[in-house]
Amino acid sequence: MLEITGLGHAYGAHRVLEGIDLEVGEGELVTIVGPSGCGKSTLLRCLAGLMAPGEGKVVLNGTPVTGVPDDLAVVFQDYSRSLMPWLTVRDNVALPLRRRGLGRSERRAGAAEALASVGLGDAAGKYPWQLSGGMQQRVSIARALAYRPSLLLMDEPFGSVDAQTREDLEDLVLRVHRSEGVTILLVTHDIDESVYLGDRVVVLARDPGRIRAELPVTLPAGRDQIGTRSDPEFVRLRAEVGRLVRGVAADLSEAASR
Amino acid sequence: MTAATLGAGTARRGGPAGRAARGLLHRLLPLVLLIAGWEAATRASDSPFFPPPSQIVRRMRDMWLSGPANHLYFSAEAGDSIMPSLGRMFLGLALSVVVGVLLGLALGRSEQALAYLEPLLQFCRVIPPPTLVPVFIVLFDLGTQMQVASIIFSAIWPILLNTADGARSVDPVQMATAQAFRLSAVQRLRFVIIPSALPKIFAGLRLALSLALILMVFSELLPGTSDGLGFELTNAQSQSDLPTIWSVIVLLGILGYLFNTILLAVERRILAKHRAGAKG
Ligand SMILES: Nc1ncnc2c1ncn2[C@@H]1O[C@H](COP(=O)(O)OP(=O)(O)OP(=O)(O)O)[C@@H](O)[C@H]1O
Ligand SMILES: [Mg+2]
Numbered sequence: 002m003l004e005i006t007g008l009g010h011a012y013g014a015h016r017v018l019e020g021i022d023l024e025v026g027e028g029e030l031v032t033i034v035g036p037s038g039c040g041k042s043t044l045l046r047c048l049a050g051l052m053a054p055g056e057g058k059v060v061l062n063g064t065p066v067t068g069v070p071d072d073l074a075v076v077f078q079d080y081s082r083s084l085m086p087w088l089t090v091r092d093n094v095a096l097p098l099r100r101r102g103l104g105r106s107e108r109r110a111g112a113a114e115a116l117a118s119v120g121l122g123d124a125a126g127k128y129p130w131q132l133s134g135g136m137q138q139r140v141s142i143a144r145a146l147a148y149r150p151s152l153l154l155m156d157e158p159f160g161s162v163d164a165q166t167r168e169d170l171e172d173l174v175l176r177v178h179r180s181e182g183v184t185i186l187l188v189t190h191d192i193d194e195s196v197y198l199g200d201r202v203v204v205l206a207r208d209p210g211r212i213r214a215e216l217p218v219t220l221p222a223g224r225d226q227i228g229t230r231s232d233p234e235f236v237r238l239r240a241e242v243g244r245l246v247r248g249v250a251a252d253l254s255e256a257a258s259r
Numbered sequence: 260m261t262a263a264t265l266g267a268g269t270a271r272r273g274g275p276a277g278r279a280a281r282g283l284l285h286r287l288l289p290l291v292l293l294i295a296g297w298e299a300a301t302r303a304s305d306s307p308f309f310p311p312p313s314q315i316v317r318r319m320r321d322m323w324l325s326g327p328a329n330h331l332y333f334s335a336e337a338g339d340s341i342m343p344s345l346g347r348m349f350l351g352l353a354l355s356v357v358v359g360v361l362l363g364l365a366l367g368r369s370e371q372a373l374a375y376l377e378p379l380l381q382f383c384r385v386i387p388p389p390t391l392v393p394v395f396i397v398l399f400d401l402g403t404q405m406q407v408a409s410i411i412f413s414a415i416w417p418i419l420l421n422t423a424d425g426a427r428s429v430d431p432v433q434m435a436t437a438q439a440f441r442l443s444a445v446q447r448l449r450f451v452i453i454p455s456a457l458p459k460i461f462a463g464l465r466l467a468l469s470l471a472l473i474l475m476v477f478s479e480l481l482p483g484t485s486d487g488l489g490f491e492l493t494n495a496q497s498q499s500d501l502p503t504i505w506s507v508i509v510l511l512g513i514l515g516y517l518f519n520t521i522l523l524a525v526e527r528r529i530l531a532k533h534r535a536g537a538k539g
Binding site for chain 1: 298430432433435436438439440442443446454455457465493532533
């Protein structure tokens with residue numbers, strides 16, 4: 002579905018990304034982990050067509066990405082700045098649905114459903130600045146879900162929520178992924194999360210950001226917070242990803258073969 | 260800004276109506292004292308140039324509020340002098356808002372156009388508007404056309420430049436969001452750019468209002484005028500009718516205060532949703 006070849010980018014003299022080659026299949030959930038500043042957000046912005054990469058190309062369903070493709074939703078890392086303070090939570094979530102040609106009541110229904118799914122059914126009439134950071138983050142997730150995209154890009158979407166809510170939201174993403182067949186690219190700096198959610202984990206190295214390893218996650222599809230996290234395979238993968246992220250020399254061929 | 264904070268403060272404490280009324284009294288007290296002092300001083304000096312406030316008020320009532328009840332007591336003279344002035348001012352202001360906001364939005368969203376035109380626009384803005392009135396007298400028909408043109412040329416700049424500034428400084432993440440969800444150009448304007456620029460637009464509007472009031476009177480002081488408050492002023496001056504002169508001055512003060520208060524109230528109401536932006 003998504004093919005990235007030789008993608009690189011520099012801000013001025015600062016090389017941020019280099020030689021990124023990555024393929025994402027239809028309906029796959031790929032997680033991207035990497036240290037802060039390695040270019041994860043820059044990569045997502047290139048994929049979303051929000052900025053043109055300095056080199057390389059991105060092809061989505063056979064067409065090169067130049068502008069923002071249709072049917073794509075983004076959950077921005079800067080969630081609070083991506084919400085419009087002059088719109089209520091409900092209107093924020095419903096805003097992109099205007100583009101879908103839905104009537105007012107359908108938009109409201111879609112927004113209400115998405116808000117309920119992130120546990121914010123009661124907050125629809127409030128303004129974003131009346132909510133906590135974690136709640137705002139959930140609003141921006143609800144906005145992306147209500148849009149029903151075929152490709153969903155999420156940039157550290159659970160950074161500000163508490164541990165319990167985070168687990169609930171992780172399971173929500175897995176549920177949406179499974180029931181609607183959405184292709185998802187999710188950036189995180191949480192190693193456990195990358196393994197728990199991903200069908201595949203992509204580990205980025207920094208300066209310049211490039212792919213250090215790609216690990217298929219060989220865990221059963223039906224995951225649950227307690228069972229999966231104590232699975233020996235999960236523990237092994239987590240350690241592996243942890244070593245790769247920290248840059249400890251890891252045997253890549255060994256990692257790939259297992 | 261201070262007025263806004265003061266107002267918000269009293270509104271928060273003003274649960275019981277009595278306390279609100281007392282707050283208002285406290286704020287009016289300096290004004291009352293000033294008027295009383297003025298009354299005493301002018302009565303004592305008995306100068307023909309400084310009539311006492313009571314005389315001014317009587318003159319104002321005779322001139323403008325001696326009409327029949329079904330006209331809300333406004334006299335025919337009020338209709339002849341106040342109405343044409345205000346009509347021209349609001350026409351000029353309305354045209355300035357429409358043109359200024361539209362051009363400002365277009366300029367603010369086009370980096371290149373703004374970079375090229377901003378020095379020119381700033382230049383136009385700093386020209387004291389009254390100096391252009393003689394030009395307009397030559398260019399336009401004397402009377403309403405020239406007067407409205409003068410008002411527009413003074414009032415449009417703060418609106419245009421503030422709107423452009425506001426439209427330019429929309430949060431880039433908000434713009435990226437609008438882009439990622441593929442909002443149309445009209446939707447971007449309506450839901451992102453205009454709301455974001457609104458506080459700056461209002462700031463420009465307040466400046467424009469006071470400029471429009473100045474130019475309204477100034478353009479009426481010139482020959483070729485047959486009605487309006489400025490005309491009344493020159494007329495009274497030629498007859499050395501000082502109470503009338505003072506009446507017009509006081510009326511202009513009241514009108515300016517009134518319009519500014521209304522605008523502030525509207526602004527506070529509309530911008531209540533922008534509280535987050537004000538917080539930081
Ligand atoms: N607009 C920009 N102009 C210049 N440099 C930038 C810009 N955006 C990002 N950078 C730089 O590029 C590098 C990568 O930034 P990016 O935001 O992609 O990192 P990230 O992996 O998302 O980091 P984090 O995990 O902290 O979000 C950083 O060093 C940052 O300083
Ligand atoms: Mg980032």
